[in-house]
Amino acid sequence: MEHSQTYQINLEVFQGPLDLLLFLIKKKKIDIHNIPIASITKEYLKYLDKKKNINLERESEFLLMAALLIHIKSRMLLPRETCEEEEEDPRKILVDRLLDYENIKAACKILREKEEEQIKKWKRTALPKTVSFQELDFIEVSLFDVAEVFFHLMIRKEKDGIKVIKRKDFSVKEKKQAIIRYLKDHSYLDFLEYFGSQKTLEESMVAFFCLLELISEQTVIAVQESLFHRIKVWLRSEVTE
Amino acid sequence: MKKDLKNIIEALIFVSIDPLSLDKIKDILKEFPDKEIDRAAAELTDYYSENKRGITIIQASGGYLFATKNEYDEYIKRLLKHEKKQKLSREALETLSTIAYHQPTTLAEISAIRGVDASHCLKTLLEKKLIKIVGRKKSPGKPLIYRTTKHFLTYFELNSIEDLPSKEEIEKILAEKYEEE
Numbered sequence: 001m002e003h004s005q006t007y008q009i010n011l012e013v014f015q016g017p018l019d020l021l022l023f024l025i026k027k028k029k030i031d032i033h034n035i036p037i038a039s040i041t042k043e044y045l046k047y048l049d050k051k052k053n054i055n056l057e058r059e060s061e062f063l064l065m066a067a068l069l070i071h072i073k074s075r076m077l078l079p080r081e082t083c084e085e086e087e088e089d090p091r092k093i094l095v096d097r098l099l100d101y102e103n104i105k106a107a108c109k110i111l112r113e114k115e116e117e118q119i120k121k122w123k124r125t126a127l128p129k130t131v132s133f134q135e136l137d138f139i140e141v142s143l144f145d146v147a148e149v150f151f152h153l154m155i156r157k158e159k160d161g162i163k164v165i166k167r168k169d170f171s172v173k174e175k176k177q178a179i180i181r182y183l184k185d186h187s188y189l190d191f192l193e194y195f196g197s198q199k200t201l202e203e204s205m206v207a208f209f210c211l212l213e214l215i216s217e218q219t220v221i222a223v224q225e226s227l228f229h230r231i232k233v234w235l236r237s238e239v240t241e
Numbered sequence: 242m243k244k245d246l247k248n249i250i251e252a253l254i255f256v257s258i259d260p261l262s263l264d265k266i267k268d269i270l271k272e273f274p275d276k277e278i279d280r281a282a283a284e285l286t287d288y289y290s291e292n293k294r295g296i297t298i299i300q301a302s303g304g305y306l307f308a309t310k311n312e313y314d315e316y317i318k319r320l321l322k323h324e325k326k327q328k329l330s331r332e333a334l335e336t337l338s339t340i341a342y343h344q345p346t347t348l349a350e351i352s353a354i355r356g357v358d359a360s361h362c363l364k365t366l367l368e369k370k371l372i373k374i375v376g377r378k379k380s381p382g383k384p385l386i387y388r389t390t391k392h393f394l395t396y397f398e399l400n401s402i403e404d405l406p407s408k409e410e411i412e413k414i415l416a417e418k419y420e421e422e
Contacts, residue, residue: 065356100354106414107338108331110406114397115334119326120311121299121398125258 068094146191146215146222149231150208153195157204170206172213179210183220183235191222191231246273246281247288254285260304260395302394303401329369336362340372340387341405347384363387371396 045066072094183189198204211233214220222233249270254261267278282305289297299308309317317323329337336359339351351359366372371393377383389402399405 097354097356101356102415103411104335104338104342104354106411106418107342107406108334109414110410111338111397112328112334114399115328117311118396118398119328120314121297121308122314122317122321123258123306123308 145224146212146231149191150195153192153204154201156196157201170203172206172210175206176210176214179207179214180219180235183233187234189233191233194233246270246277247285250278250282250285254298254305254307257304257306259391260300260302260306262304265304299398300400301398302391306395330362330365332357332359333362333365337366337371337389337393338405340366341389341393341402344388344402345375345386347378347386349384351387 179189182194195204195207198207211220211222215222215233218236220233221236222231224231250266253266253269263279263282266282267273267275270278286298286300286305295309295313296307297310298305300306335355336351339354339359340346343350343354348360348363351363363372367374370390372387373390374385375388376386378386393399394401394404
């Protein structure tokens with residue numbers, strides 16, 4: 001059937017029931033303000049009948065739209081007691097939405113042109129930051145990400161069954177210098193590994209605080225290759241020089 | 242003196258990664274009268290748009306920013322070994338402009354206007370930093386409220402949210418569309 005064929009083809013470009021409705025309206029060359037609910041609903045249901053492979057998520061939205069149309073139709077057919085009060089036309093909700101959506105789609109056309117122009121203009125953000133970062137696209141992580149990894153670590157340490165914390169004081173200042181020294185020697189520090197190598201809970205705590213401080217005073221940078229990846233800490237290049 | 246000011250502004254824009262606003266420039270250059278800064282900035286942008294240069298100063302998100310001219314796109318791609326920049330998908334763009342016109346807005350509102358569930362698109366747009374969550378609505382379910390970001394303006398080279406396609410522009414497009422059919 002030719003009729004159903006055009007439907008199928010066009011449906012590839014459809015995203016949702018509003019698209020379909022717009023399409024149906026245009027196909028029938030119907031004025032958007034005067035939707036003949038019955039005929040559109042009929043076409044709608046006919047379409048649903050023909051669909052063999054049902055994509056539940058999409059079809060449920062189609063059904064919702066069909067139900068809405070029928071609801072509007074029924075409300076218009078039944079005499080209503082409050083009709084003297086100039087009740088709002090139930091079709092208005094639908095028309096407003098459709099108009100709104102048409103406007104959005106038209107605006108998208110303009111925005112798309114702007115995007116296409118804009119994408120060709122390169123800004124300085126496109127440049128790789130420093131030589132050492134060139135190969136990998138790092139994500140700078142926030143203190144929260146660092147903290148989260150730390151808690152994981154603490155849980156891991158706990159499982160190791162630490163019983164006694166020896167009385168040894170760690171100075172934040174010394175530890176900070178130790179971290180910087182480590183970074184100068186090793187170029188970077190693997191967050192998990194580094195804390196794993198700390199002997200006691202207290203020592204890792206101090207090291208963690210040091211690291212937070214170093215991050216906040218911008219001496220080091222904590223980066224991830226991608227989300228949920230290992231956090232690596234680098235010395236900011238200015239410091240190395 | 243005046244020529245110098247133009248150079249100073251040029252230098253300031255050059256080092257800025259994000260668009261640099263006139264207010265910020267005025268704030269930094271307190272020794273110059275505002276009017277002179279306005280004039281120098283205008284002359285500077287004119288200079289770049291009139292002269293045959295590889296770079297230009299664009300105005301976006303309420304500030305000035307250096308960018309390459311689009312005709313040199315392919316050479317830059319060669320340098321940066323970029324195949325092509327990813328454009329937004331149709332769904333993402335529709336969702337984004339729905340938010341832009343209706344902000345502050347929620348997932349339910351966006352989905353209702355577009356007639357489809359927009360949650361996946363929202364995730365993509367959040368990742369691209371084109372939209373942000375600004376809070377929760379004080380209504381049942383306390384849905385999250387979304388707004389477009391400064392980066393959104395820069396992305397489309399819009400100066401402010403008022404620069405979105407106007408009612409007249411939209412009507413023109415719709416009129417053209419219906420004529421075609």
